[in-house]
Amino acid sequence: MSARRSPPFSTEAQPWRFLALTLGLTWLLGFSAVALQGQLPPGVVVLLAYSGGLAPIAVALALAIRHGPSYARDFWRRIIDWRRIGWRWLAVILLFVPLKTALAVLIDVAQGGWGIAPEEISRLLAQPLLIVPTLLFWLFFGPV
Numbered sequence: 001m002s003a004r005r006s007p008p009f010s011t012e013a014q015p016w017r018f019l020a021l022t023l024g025l026t027w028l029l030g031f032s033a034v035a036l037q038g039q040l041p042p043g044v045v046v047l048l049a050y051s052g053g054l055a056p057i058a059v060a061l062a063l064a065i066r067h068g069p070s071y072a073r074d075f076w077r078r079i080i081d082w083r084r085i086g087w088r089w090l091a092v093i094l095l096f097v098p099l100k101t102a103l104a105v106l107i108d109v110a111q112g113g114w115g116i117a118p119e120e121i122s123r124l125l126a127q128p129l130l131i132v133p134t135l136l137f138w139l140f141f142g143p144v
Contacts, residue, residue, distance in 0.1 A: 018063055025055040053141040097138045 029052030033045050040048075064075035078084065085093070105115040114121075124130055 014063070018059060021059045021063075022056045025059060026052045028052075029055060050141075094139070098135075101138075 029048050033048035033052065036048070037045050060075065064072045082090065109115040
């Protein structure tokens with residue numbers, strides 16, 4: 001008779017609950033932003049869209065806090081401790097969004113498009129530091 005192995009995550013974690021809440025909240029906020037785009041001020045629409053981007057971390061925090069202080073501490077340790085991630089996976093995490101975006105630009109150019117709107121190209125050439133907020137956005141709403 002073989003020994004019974006424990007699952008790779010806590011049985012209290014309830015990954016399906018996290019997935020359902022995350023997708024539901026993300027889609028609700030994102031689709032609301034699109035549907036109400038002409039009826040609400042632009043700032044409110046942007047706030048709805050960004051809130052949808054923050055939904056996964058908000059749901060994770062809520063579920064971790066719900067399970068108690070030791071669970072919440074373990075959650076934060078897993079998020080903050082970069083030593084737990086190997087350098088190869090860290091490279092994948094940090095480079096995936098920029099490489100995916102570059103690939104989309106190349107495909108657009110190959111199909112006769114501009115890749116990036118000409119007015120954006122001229123704006124970035126005039127002020128190259130304008131790319132920094134975009135990179136921070138990618139980092140925060142992507143892998144973090």
